[in-house]
Amino acid sequence: MTQSTQYKLLSVKFTDAIALVTLTRPAKRNAINLDLVGELNHCFGSMPDTVKAIILHGEGDHFCAGLDLSEVREHTVPQSVMHSRMWHEAFEKIQFGRAPVIAVLHGAVVGGGLELASATHIRVAENTAFYALPEGKRGLFVGGGGSVRISRLIGVNRMSDLMLTGRVLSADEGQQVGISTYLTEPGEGLKKAMELAQGIATNAAMTNYGVMHMLPRIADQTIQDGMATESLMAAVAQTDPATQRLLAEFLDQKKNKVQRS
Structure with missing residues (x-):
């Protein structure tokens, strides 16, 4: 049986013991604003006990293009700290929640989008995916836990390279350095994630x-x-x-x- 819950910027569908959480801001390449952070926090913090595996997906051509920069342009230092801590709280509920989370990556997985992906437990990438940390070219620093999670995925040196140079990694390169754990053809990522989720849901x-x-x-x-x-x-x-x-x-x-x- 399939049930659904509708947020403003998220869609959540439940099929048996699996939840499909979809970012629904395709016009902005699923960029993360404060409303979306709040919805992610609530969604993963209130996941029913009956859910044994979760799939995180992005509507449209991209998984997530990162932080909505229009929201942080005028931030003071205290506001920036609190903004970062809100991201930390939401992403902690993904990493240390009630059920394993599988991210389906396609198109842009950039900045905060890569931070979001790094909070999940398994990452399935379609070969349209590309990865970048453009914060260094924007006068910013990662604020969603990336300095902890991404550096552990790919190493401090490689993360430094991405931030300092603006380098963009292809799906194949992302697979080689450990961002993704599975690589599929376009449109096949969700199918692979569902296959994995069904198996994970039967674990103790x-x-x-x-x-x-x-x-x-x-x-x-x-x-x-x-x-x-x-x-x-x-x-x-x-x-x-x-x-x-x-x-x-x-x-x-x-x-x-x-x-x-």
């Missing part, structure tokens, strides 16, 4: 939680602290009733063994 909830919430935190810890946290998460995950069912299915040979693709 505590395993998905561990991947979303604990892996990034373990990466920030010392080796010994990370090992201790890992052992605790492994023990908690095994208590999930879904884990017991999945293990039983495997041991009873109802689930296929891992094979080479």
